[in-house]
Amino acid sequence: MISKLAISVILVAAAGVTAADRVPPPGNYGFNWLDPESRCSKLTAKDLAPVSECTVSTNAFGLRLNSHLCRVNAHIELVVYETAAQCQEALETMQANGP
Secondary structure, eight states, rough: OHHHHHHHHHHHHHHHHOGGGOOOOOTTEEEEEEEEEEOOOEEEEETTOOOOOEEEEEGGGGOOOEEEEEEEEEEEEEESSHHHHHHHHHHHHHHOOOO
């Protein structure tokens, strides 16, 4: 049986995860899904520095790929993938399903 102290420690540790802890590392590939002219590019530390919030997804655009949705501001939300091929597949899927 788990003690109340152990549960408290687990909850405090989980609460310590910040948005910065979920920001993907430089070298991943992404695009701004809010910009119809955006293209996949290899992201640098400078590209990711202004990120204010990231969420992890396993199903962006209906694809079963791990990704991060990282908000920079009201006009820039990066969808980030580990590889250029995954990024390109997601971009093409998004464009095919767009207006």
